[in-house]
Amino acid sequence: MTIPKDARINLSPEDIPKRWYNLASDIPDLKPPLNPGTGQPAKPEDFEAIFCKEIIRQEGTTERYVDIPEEVRDNLIYLNRPAPLQRAYRLEKYLKTPAKIYFKREDMSPLGSHKGNTALAQAYYNAEAGVHTLTTETGAGQWGTALAMVSNLYDLDTTVFMVRGSFEAKPLRKTIINTYGAKIYSSPSEYTEFGRKILKEHPETSGSLGIAISEACEMAAKDEHICYSLGSVLNHVMLHQTVIGQETMQQMEIGEIEPDYVVACTGGGSNFAGMTFPMLGQKIHGKKFKDTQFVAVEPKAAPSLTEGEFKYDFGDTAGFTPLLMMYTLGSNFIPSAIHAGGLRYHGMSPLVSAAYDTGMISARSYDQTQTFEAGLLMARTEGIIPAPESCHALKGAIDLALDAKAKNEEKTIVFCLSGHGLLDLYGYEQYMDGTLQSSDIHS
Amino acid sequence: MTIPKDARINLSPEDIPKRWYNLASDIPDLKPPLNPGTGQPAKPEDFEAIFCKEIIRQEGTTERYVDIPEEVRDNLIYLNRPAPLQRAYRLEKYLKTPAKIYFKREDMSPLGSHKGNTALAQAYYNAEAGVHTLTTETGAGQWGTALAMVSNLYDLDTTVFMVRGSFEAKPLRKTIINTYGAKIYSSPSEYTEFGRKILKEHPETSGSLGIAISEACEMAAKDEHICYSLGSVLNHVMLHQTVIGQETMQQMEIGEIEPDYVVACTGGGSNFAGMTFPMLGQKIHGKKFKDTQFVAVEPKAAPSLTEGEFKYDFGDTAGFTPLLMMYTLGSNFIPSAIHAGGLRYHGMSPLVSAAYDTGMISARSYDQTQTFEAGLLMARTEGIIPAPESCHALKGAIDLALDAKAKNEEKTIVFCLSGHGLLDLYGYEQYMDGTLQSSDIHS
Numbered sequence: 001m002t003i004p005k006d007a008r009i010n011l012s013p014e015d016i017p018k019r020w021y022n023l024a025s026d027i028p029d030l031k032p033p034l035n036p037g038t039g040q041p042a043k044p045e046d047f048e049a050i051f052c053k054e055i056i057r058q059e060g061t062t063e064r065y066v067d068i069p070e071e072v073r074d075n076l077i078y079l080n081r082p083a084p085l086q087r088a089y090r091l092e093k094y095l096k097t098p099a100k101i102y103f104k105r106e107d108m109s110p111l112g113s114h115k116g117n118t119a120l121a122q123a124y125y126n127a128e129a130g131v132h133t134l135t136t137e138t139g140a141g142q143w144g145t146a147l148a149m150v151s152n153l154y155d156l157d158t159t160v161f162m163v164r165g166s167f168e169a170k171p172l173r174k175t176i177i178n179t180y181g182a183k184i185y186s187s188p189s190e191y192t193e194f195g196r197k198i199l200k201e202h203p204e205t206s207g208s209l210g211i212a213i214s215e216a217c218e219m220a221a222k223d224e225h226i227c228y229s230l231g232s233v234l235n236h237v238m239l240h241q242t243v244i245g246q247e248t249m250q251q252m253e254i255g256e257i258e259p260d261y262v263v264a265c266t267g268g269g270s271n272f273a274g275m276t277f278p279m280l281g282q283k284i285h286g287k288k289f290k291d292t293q294f295v296a297v298e299p300k301a302a303p304s305l306t307e308g309e310f311k312y313d314f315g316d317t318a319g320f321t322p323l324l325m326m327y328t329l330g331s332n333f334i335p336s337a338i339h340a341g342g343l344r345y346h347g348m349s350p351l352v353s354a355a356y357d358t359g360m361i362s363a364r365s366y367d368q369t370q371t372f373e374a375g376l377l378m379a380r381t382e383g384i385i386p387a388p389e390s391c392h393a394l395k396g397a398i399d400l401a402l403d404a405k406a407k408n409e410e411k412t413i414v415f416c417l418s419g420h421g422l423l424d425l426y427g428y429e430q431y432m433d434g435t436l437q438s439s440d441i442h443s
Numbered sequence: 444m445t446i447p448k449d450a451r452i453n454l455s456p457e458d459i460p461k462r463w464y465n466l467a468s469d470i471p472d473l474k475p476p477l478n479p480g481t482g483q484p485a486k487p488e489d490f491e492a493i494f495c496k497e498i499i500r501q502e503g504t505t506e507r508y509v510d511i512p513e514e515v516r517d518n519l520i521y522l523n524r525p526a527p528l529q530r531a532y533r534l535e536k537y538l539k540t541p542a543k544i545y546f547k548r549e550d551m552s553p554l555g556s557h558k559g560n561t562a563l564a565q566a567y568y569n570a571e572a573g574v575h576t577l578t579t580e581t582g583a584g585q586w587g588t589a590l591a592m593v594s595n596l597y598d599l600d601t602t603v604f605m606v607r608g609s610f611e612a613k614p615l616r617k618t619i620i621n622t623y624g625a626k627i628y629s630s631p632s633e634y635t636e637f638g639r640k641i642l643k644e645h646p647e648t649s650g651s652l653g654i655a656i657s658e659a660c661e662m663a664a665k666d667e668h669i670c671y672s673l674g675s676v677l678n679h680v681m682l683h684q685t686v687i688g689q690e691t692m693q694q695m696e697i698g699e700i701e702p703d704y705v706v707a708c709t710g711g712g713s714n715f716a717g718m719t720f721p722m723l724g725q726k727i728h729g730k731k732f733k734d735t736q737f738v739a740v741e742p743k744a745a746p747s748l749t750e751g752e753f754k755y756d757f758g759d760t761a762g763f764t765p766l767l768m769m770y771t772l773g774s775n776f777i778p779s780a781i782h783a784g785g786l787r788y789h790g791m792s793p794l795v796s797a798a799y800d801t802g803m804i805s806a807r808s809y810d811q812t813q814t815f816e817a818g819l820l821m822a823r824t825e826g827i828i829p830a831p832e833s834c835h836a837l838k839g840a841i842d843l844a845l846d847a848k849a850k851n852e853e854k855t856i857v858f859c860l861s862g863h864g865l866l867d868l869y870g871y872e873q874y875m876d877g878t879l880q881s882s883d884i885h886s
Contacts, residue, residue: 003456003517012453013446074446078826080527080551090596108523108551110827112865152823153533175868178875181823380595380624383521384553422555422865425618432621 009251011082016073017246020239023277025064026284027354031325034312042322049221050228052129055122058236066239072124075153079109079116085251090381099404099411101397102257104248104275106418113387113419114271115146115231118240122229127154133226135219137161137212140341141173142419143231148182158182161189161215164207166341172423187212194218210317217320232268233315233349241274244416249278259292261400263415265392266296266305267342269349275416280360294361297396302335304328304348305356305363313347326353338368339427340388364396367438371395372431375421387419388427452694454525459516460689463682466720468507469727470797474768477755485765492664493671495572498565501679509682515567518596522552522559528694533824542847542854544840545700547691547718549861556830556862557714558589558674561683565672570597576669578662580604580655583784584616585862586674591625601625604632604658607650609784615866630655637661653760660763675711676758676792684717687859692721702735704843706858708835709739709748710785712792718859723803737804740839744882745778747771747791748799748806756790769796781811781882782870783831807839811882814838815874818864830862831870
């Protein structure tokens with residue numbers, strides 16, 4: 001036995017993409033965000049209190065590509081980019097499937113997830129604009145960790161509002177964010193008017209992502225040198241994540257891999273967008289991926305694509321954000337406390353939503369017990385413990401491989417392993433000892 | 444700015460070394476292990492109850508190189524080998540040092556440390572010999588995790604005895620070892636005669652590495668299809684780790700890096716040996732590294748090289764193992780409960796000890812508060828949170844860089860980052876909140 005050529009396809013730092021791909025350029029009738037006060041399309045000025053100008057420009061741009069600044073591209077090395085594309089030979093063997101399964105390794109980042117790709121870009125543009133502090137919210141903690149880490153690369157301070165329930169349940173996230181030098185507050189906090197108001201009215205609340213967003217935005221709106229940063233949903237976030245799919249396309253070319261399926265998990269949509277949008281762009285223009293199917297995998301606890309409605313809705317619970325045209329379960333929908341905290345969101349990125357609405361992509365959903373079963377199998381065959389979010393994409397890939405086995409078809413499946421699960425081991429423990437709860441909203 | 448050539452030096456899977464280097468071949472008067480009963484050099488048969496034949500052969504061999512079986516070499520890919528060599532530009536800048544600092548990234552393994560390099564080889568040889576189960580002990584948990592993971596690659600079962608104190612303090616290690624499908628017992632356990640005896644006499648004991656070793660050996664000795672596996676100290680372990688240093692030599696050649704100092708942490712010695720032995724071999728034969736200094740960094744809590752005595756001593760507390768000629772603090776020495784659990788050992792690998800005794804390497808020790816300070820700096824400059832063990836090597840490298848600054852010398856320092864600290868964040872938390880205890884045995 002010698003190492004097969006496609007066991008692991010690496011790229012060099014020089015191969016890191018030089019520009020981001022913008023799917024908005026290829027969806028001509030994309031519905032703009034609306035100002036909830038006027039009901040009219042939101043203007044750039046509507047965002048200026050919380051975002052810097054270049055981020056606002058990228059949010060609205062319809063240009064096909066946006067150049068990646070050298071200062072961002074160079075620093076992608078700190079996220080261990082480029083990330084390998086690997087073949088899951090041992091998983092294939094275990095499944096006894098004729099399908100080939102490849103996975104893109106976003107777990108290789110020191111942050112443990114893909115979240116750094118946009119954190120890096122956002123930190124850079126804010127630093128260039130003279131901002132000295134970024135604020136954000138975090139639920140499970142992956143996003144807060146990413147922003148805390150990259151802020152150091154551009155000498156920014158970061159303040160993270162972490163949903164109180166998670167803050168208390170996941171003390172390691174507080175520690176890692178502090179280790180990177182950022183401030184982190186349990187939300188609702190005493191540090192904002194809105195936080196104090198909630199604390200007064202509901203002292204026992206376990207908080208919510210909506211409250212945390214409101215606190216982060218309030219802090220940003222009060223000082224022109226403080227801006228707000230978001231880790232998913234918005235167009236500029238999807239844009240920055242496209243380094244994932246562009247690298248994967250290079251690697252598939254090297255490995256002569258022609259995928260029948262490309263699979264990624266979806267919460268707010270940033271991992272799915274990063275993985276698939278560059279390929280969708282090729283498909284739309286008839287260049288490649290003619291017969292490739294793109295599969296979004298979401299949790300049954302928050303099935304916005306498979307069970308939501310395509311309409312204008314608020315991005316947060318309190319209704320402070322512009323209205324976004326997206327698949328949504330309703331901005332007052334509270335998903336159950338699944339371990340895949342990164343997928344617990346009532347809505348879906350407007351770009352991913354538009355792609356779904358036009359039939360360019362499909363979607364399926366799984367209960368968390370099914371996804372942890374897949375994660376355990378990945379650990380025992382490929383040696384990698386996936387993040388609970390990534391277990392969703394993995395489960396989707398496994399089911400497609402089993403389907404190929406049933407039909408005896410040599411399908412090629414490529415999925416995105418969005419991160420590792422070393423900071424989420426408690427979910428695995430619950431799965432193994434039988435105490436993991438079903439997360440199906442219907443059960 | 445463009446990415447400098449030496450910012451990160453990657454190798455391809457084809458560059459993974461094809462053989463291990465054996466320092467024993469270059470130390471002619473190496474003292475053999477002694478049978479404690481007879482006082483005579485231990486014979487291969489003395490080890491046969493617990494080790495398979497090829498492991499015993501490698502333990503005693505004086506051949507200069509041992510070929511790496513293809514079945515092991517191919518599987519190094521599951522440990523994300525080859526590992527990058529990276530330059531710490533941002534750390535250098537922070538320190539304002541004229542020194543160049545490079546680090547070898549053993550943190551990139553899905554296991555989070557270098558321990559898999561020997562686990563893989565040991566699992567292979569045991570599987571080839573018809574063994575179906577491996578037993579081992581683990582203190583901090585890195586070694587038990589590594590053996591649990593690689594056992595799957597060769598369809599072996601693994602049973603880990605984890606020191607009760609750690610077992611209760613670090614529940615995540617139990618979870619990760621279970622996730623990889625291995626059994627893990629709190630030691631002393633009900634599963635061995637020795638464990639039951641201790642439990643009866645000292646029901647409240649928090650256990651010790653010595654007791655856990657005794658339990659693992661007892662289980663192995665009772666069944667010819669069960670063997671024992673050790674993660675450090677012995678010659679064959681040092682041998683298997685030399686992929687680290689051999690890769691680093693290739694990378695230094697590519698980057699035209701001529702080190703003044705090569706630095707690694709030392710507990711039982713496997714990381715230090717893996718990093719430096721291939722270079723020491725070149726130095727001994729006058730080929731390279733003529734002026735390079737090799738620096739072992741150990742904790743003040745267990746300073747076997749800097750404060751121990753070079754003599755024959757037992758490898759375990761109970762006195763069941765052969766006598767090893769090594770620097771030791773005495774086999775009844777119990778180090779304080781520092782976070783760098785991988786460095787809590789009373790003795791030092793006989794090969795590292797011999798190298799130290801002949802003056803080929805030097806050693807220094809640090810208190811754990813100093814090493815966590817260094818770790819925090821690494822996190823905030825380079826974005827990587829080092830394992831508590833690795834913080835020792837890092838602290839050594841930083842001090843050498845500051846020394847170069849004081850003397851205004853352009854020194855080149857290469858250190859081994861033996862692992863990441865994502866499963867050891869509690870130590871960082873204690874350091875940051877001021878509750879971390881000094882670990883100096885004199886304080």
